[in-house]
Amino acid sequence: MRKILVIGSGKSTSYLIKYLLDKSTTENLHVIVGDINIHNAKKLIGKHENAQAIMLDVFDKSSRINAIQNADIVVSMLPARFHIEVAKDCITYNKNMVTASYVSDEMQALDKAVKEKGLVFMNEIGVDPGIDHMSAMKVIDSIRSKGGKMILFESFTGGLVAPESDTNLWNYKFTWNPRNVVVAGQGGAAKFIQEGTYKYIPYHRLFRRTEFLEVEGFGRFEAYANRDSLKYQSVYGLDDVKTLYRGTIRRVGFSRAWNMFVQLGMTDDSYTIDDSENMSYRDFVNSFLPYSHTDSVELKFRYQLKIEQDDIIWDKFLELDIFNSKKMVELKKATPAEILQKILMDSWTLEEDDKDMIVMYHKFGYELNGKMHQIDSTMVTKGEDQTYTAMAKTVGLPVAIATLAILNEKIKTPGVQIPITKEVYDPILKELEDYDIQFTESDVPYLGYNALNV
Numbered sequence: 001m002r003k004i005l006v007i008g009s010g011k012s013t014s015y016l017i018k019y020l021l022d023k024s025t026t027e028n029l030h031v032i033v034g035d036i037n038i039h040n041a042k043k044l045i046g047k048h049e050n051a052q053a054i055m056l057d058v059f060d061k062s063s064r065i066n067a068i069q070n071a072d073i074v075v076s077m078l079p080a081r082f083h084i085e086v087a088k089d090c091i092t093y094n095k096n097m098v099t100a101s102y103v104s105d106e107m108q109a110l111d112k113a114v115k116e117k118g119l120v121f122m123n124e125i126g127v128d129p130g131i132d133h134m135s136a137m138k139v140i141d142s143i144r145s146k147g148g149k150m151i152l153f154e155s156f157t158g159g160l161v162a163p164e165s166d167t168n169l170w171n172y173k174f175t176w177n178p179r180n181v182v183v184a185g186q187g188g189a190a191k192f193i194q195e196g197t198y199k200y201i202p203y204h205r206l207f208r209r210t211e212f213l214e215v216e217g218f219g220r221f222e223a224y225a226n227r228d229s230l231k232y233q234s235v236y237g238l239d240d241v242k243t244l245y246r247g248t249i250r251r252v253g254f255s256r257a258w259n260m261f262v263q264l265g266m267t268d269d270s271y272t273i274d275d276s277e278n279m280s281y282r283d284f285v286n287s288f289l290p291y292s293h294t295d296s297v298e299l300k301f302r303y304q305l306k307i308e309q310d311d312i313i314w315d316k317f318l319e320l321d322i323f324n325s326k327k328m329v330e331l332k333k334a335t336p337a338e339i340l341q342k343i344l345m346d347s348w349t350l351e352e353d354d355k356d357m358i359v360m361y362h363k364f365g366y367e368l369n370g371k372m373h374q375i376d377s378t379m380v381t382k383g384e385d386q387t388y389t390a391m392a393k394t395v396g397l398p399v400a401i402a403t404l405a406i407l408n409e410k411i412k413t414p415g416v417q418i419p420i421t422k423e424v425y426d427p428i429l430k431e432l433e434d435y436d437i438q439f440t441e442s443d444v445p446y447l448g449y450n451a452l453n454v
Helices: 011-027 038-045 061-069 080-092 111-116 131-145 178-182 203-208 254-264 281-286 297-305 312-319 336-348 390-407 422-435
Strands: 002-007 029-035 051-055 073-076 096-099 120-122 149-161 190-194 197-201 210-215 219-225 243-251 356-368 371-382 415-417 440-444
Touching: 002 011, 002 061, 002 390, 011 029, 011 038, 011 051, 011 390, 029 038, 038 051, 061 080, 073 080, 073 390, 080 096, 096 390, 111 120, 111 415, 120 390, 131 149, 131 356, 131 371, 131 390, 131 422, 149 210, 149 219, 178 336, 190 219, 203 219, 203 254, 210 243, 210 356, 219 254, 219 356, 243 254, 243 356, 254 297, 254 312, 281 297, 281 336, 356 390, 371 390, 390 422
Parallel strands: 002 029, 002 073, 029 051, 073 096, 096 120, 120 415, 149 243
Antiparallel strands: 149 356, 190 197, 190 243, 210 219, 219 243, 356 371, 371 440
C-alpha cells in the first residue's frame, strides 16, 4: 500500500484524515498519523483498517527520519515554524511534501534543492492561504484569457460563527486559534493600494477603517485590512493593478467594539503584568484606567472610551463579564493579550452543538474593449460539529486533495510552490464543489474602490 504520513493531529486535520481514509481502499492508501499526543491521532482514525497512529516527536530526529523514510508522501500539519526540519528530511529521502502554511524564507531557500530532486513541495493549500489563491487565480486567468486587463482586486476571508449558533452581542466566537484573534493586526501598519496610491493604516487605527460587504442569504459584514495586502501582488501578476486590498471579515459592529480593547492597550503582547495570577478580571480592566477614589471601574471605562450608557457597545462589554471581581486571571507573568484571551474564552468558546462558518469574498475589476467590468465572487460553508468544523473542512480538504493528486502524479511540476497554476487549482476547486465548497460569481456594475472610511 502507498503510505501517507500526516504529522500532527490538531483541529484542522479531521477532514484531511477522513478524506484520505475514505479513499484508502480505492486508492490503495495506508494513512499514518504521527503526533506527540498519540491519543489525538487515535481518536481521529478510530479503528480503520487502513490507518495507524504513531507517537512522533518532531524534535526527535531519529523517530522523525524513520517515519519520513517509511512514507511515500509527507503532510506536515505542524505549526509553521516546525516545518523546516521535516522539509529538509523530505529532500534527503526524496519525499514530496504538503503543508497548509505560508512559505517561509527558510522553506523558499530549499526551492533549488527540491527542483533538483524533482520533488513537489506544495504550501499554502489550506483556506487562507489556499482556497483564496485558487479561487482568485481561476477568475484572474479567465479575465486575462478574454483579453481583459486587471484594474482592481480585493479579497476577504473570515472564520465566523454560523447564524444558528450566533448567540452573543459580538456576533463572534473563536473558530480557530484564539491567540491569533487577540493579536491580529499587530507588528506593523496595514499596507495596500487604492487607485494607484499606497495607503497605510497603523494598528491603533486599523479597526476603525473598515469596508462593508453584503453576502446574499447571510447579510452584511465588515472587513479590516490585512497587514500586507501586497504580499501576492507579483505572485498573482498584478504589478500594474490600481487597487489591491486584502482583509479579514467580521460581523458589522465587531471592529468598533474591539477597537476599545486596542485603545486601552489590552491586546498588547510585549510585556508582562506583575502579580497577574492574583488579579480579578475587574482588577485587570482597572489597571488600564486612571485612579479615582470616587468613580467606579465601570464609570471610568465608559468615560475613557466615551461610551454612552445606552450604547450597544456597553452591553457588549457587560456581556463579557470583564468587571467581575470574583473571576480570577490565574495566569502567572501574563501579558495583557494573554489575559484578555482567557477572559474572552469564557464567552466566545464554541459550545458542543455550535457550528462555525467560513466566508470568502473576492472583487475583480477589469478593463475589456474599453469598458470597465466587475465580478464579485462569494463562498460560504458551514461546519457540522466541533470535530468536523468549517475551518477544518476548508483547511484539510484542499491539503488532502492536493496530497492525493501529487501521489497520483497529476500535479508534477517540481519546486517549493503555492497553488496558483491551472494544473493545481482546476481539479482541486472542482472536487471541492462535491463537499459544498463552491463560489458564486456574478457580474456587477464596476464601482471602483468602494471601501467606506478607508
